[in-house]
Amino acid sequence: xxxxxxxxxxxxxxxxxxxxxxxxxxxxxxxxxxxxxxxxxxxxxxxxxxxxxxxxxxxxxxxxxxxxxxxxxxxxxxxx
Numbered sequence: 001x002x003x004x005x006x007x008x009x010x011x012x013x014x015x016x017x018x019x020x021x022x023x024x025x026x027x028x029x030x031x032x033x034x035x036x037x038x039x040x041x042x043x044x045x046x047x048x049x050x051x052x053x054x055x056x057x058x059x060x061x062x063x064x065x066x067x068x069x070x071x072x073x074x075x076x077x078x079x080x
Contacts, residue, residue, distance in 0.1 A: 002033045002064070005072045010060070013076040021057040021080050028055045032071055036064050056080075 006014070014022060031039040032053055040051035043061055053060040057080030063072040 002069045010073045010076045024055045
């Protein structure tokens with residue numbers, strides 16, 4: 001299981017999202033913590049480190065730290 005970390009700006013976007021969109025993203029992030037490669041998509045070239053998480057109303061850019069088992073949310077974009 002990976003541990004989630006947030007860039008402060010990304011966290012502020014997540015907190016400002018409407019409740020349903022925020023919950024969907026939270027659940028998707030929980031899935032990513034269990035299976036970071038399976039629950040995400042490559043961001044550009046598939047290096048297994050920088051990934052994208054796409055939900056119905058948002059997407060997030062993630063940095064996977066495989067050694068320390070962390071996922072850092074670098075950016076969240078609300079599209080709803």
